[in-house]
Amino acid sequence: MTKVSNYPYINQIDRNSIRILHVVGAMDRGGIETWLMHILRHIDRDRFQMDFLVHTTKPCAYDDEIRASGSKIIPCLHISKLWTYAANFRRILKEYGPYDIVHSHVHHFSGYVLRLAKQLGVGICIAHSHNDTSAVEYRAAWYRRGYLTLTKRWISHYASLGLGCSNKAAANLFGLDWQSDPRWQILFYGINLNPLRDRIDPVPLRSELGIPSDAFVIGHVGRFVEQKNHVFLLEIAAEVAKHEPKMRLLLVGEGSLRPNIEQKVLQLGLSDHVIFAGVRPDVPQLMRGVMDVFLFPSLHEGLGLVLIEAQAAGLPCIFSNVVPEEADVIKPLVQRISLSQPVSEWVRVVLQQREMRSTITQSDALAQVETSPFNIETSVKQLESIYQSQFTREDIVV
Structure with a gap:
């Protein structure tokens, strides 16, 4: 040619x-x-x-x-x-x-x-x-x-x-x-769905991160920038910890505001509850083997690619209503909350997920994403x- x-x-x-x-x-x-x-x-x-x-x-x-x-x-x-x-x-x-x-x-x-x-x-x-x-x-x-x-x-x-x-x-x-x-x-x-098909052993993954096998793990993946709203994320985690002492908040990512967030963790007395995992190449494995719920209270988003991954991993996803509706790929896994709602409402929904049984299996969730435009x-x-x-x-x- x-x-x-x-x-x-x-x-x-x-x-x-x-x-x-x-x-x-x-x-x-x-x-x-x-x-x-x-x-x-x-x-x-x-x-x-x-x-x-x-x-x-x-x-x-x-x-x-x-x-x-x-x-x-x-x-x-x-x-x-x-x-x-x-x-x-x-x-x-x-x-x-x-x-x-x-x-x-x-x-x-x-x-x-x-x-x-x-x-x-x-x-x-x-x-x-x-x-x-x-x-x-x-x-x-x-x-x-x-x-x-x-x-x-x-x-x-x-x-x-x-x-x-x-x-x-x-x-x-x-x-x-x-x-x-x-x-x-x-x-x-x-998204590449192959890592979400592999068999996962959660025990070594949780052990590596210092997370007890019976802990309730809230997951978040995102850069430490204002857009991702980490301060609000910590405020939610602090309240959840009062109701669920075995709660852990797993933060995956890096960014310019990480030192500020680390300081906020100390101020809230959350040092034993928050894990800074840094940048990881195995996010799909962490979603499937470590996280119990995915929390994403962003101030604004174009879409939120990690939300698609989290849904494909079968995770219940709680995120702000500013996220575009196109991110709602698997409706039973998705709950939107307005950023104008108080921390208590976010906490209620998070704790509700602790008790609820998912209406969709991970394999079914993966199959739905596989046939989607994502x-x-x-x-x-x-x-x-x-x-x-x-x-x-x-x-x-x-």
Whole structure:
């Protein structure tokens, strides 16, 4: 297959694969990054070559696997210095390109990324919305609102295509009337279900974490950032512990606010009840072998990929009503509570799960997710189809 590049600095190139540059902050373990890794592991690499432009030079959790797969990790620094960032971006595309597609995952900053990519002649520019930050934007200072207005305008002007992980996420980046523009569409995350099929022995897992075999374990997976609402999570745990002394709160993740949360644990007298597990590669195993209930009181979410995993693991899931409704994959496992409700209501629902028998088995839960749009096999096929259809439309095809 012969392609004529529309890059101004390359006239013609022969190759057999579509080259995609994903733009992401860092390839650490997070919802977006984990989904991208699922895509990398399952995509047809004879047809699609993925590289990753990141905004850091620090080693990240997925870097080694990415390089081992034949893909590149390419740092592009100084996102707060737009002219310097632009120079770095141009150098990277000249050195590592040409790329047929730039697929940006950095929310509003995608507007600037796609503007640069389009100026450099990239034919297909994709903005991907993974979050709904509308509540935060509403409270933003005037200069921040000016930045948001400008970057959204750039996205509208320069994006060949926009993807959202939910209706809320799409509306946040592409506007409330996003459905009227055929460029904007929904692409659900897919998760790898294989780890959820393995046999699990909970005894060594709990022992490793210092959790008694008869403890009631509340689980949470998320970065230590304001969005995940860890302080409220601890307030719930403190009240649950008064009713259930054998309660343990298992926190999986890292982030800038972890020291603050550790201090809050001490203040609440929860040192014997809270386990900081850090970043773990075995989250599905922890969900199945350690956790009894999954608690997720986020202040805002684009979807909440870990909620899909938790449901596939058969866990009762209690989460805030700001989470998009698309996350309700297995209705019997899902309970939504308003963030305006007091801690006591959250505690009541958590303790209720302690006594309730699940109406659905883990194998049945897994089967439901397997036939849903959240199966990685489905997600990969949809993304491959999107890439191929965009590529076919481009006038770079001879």
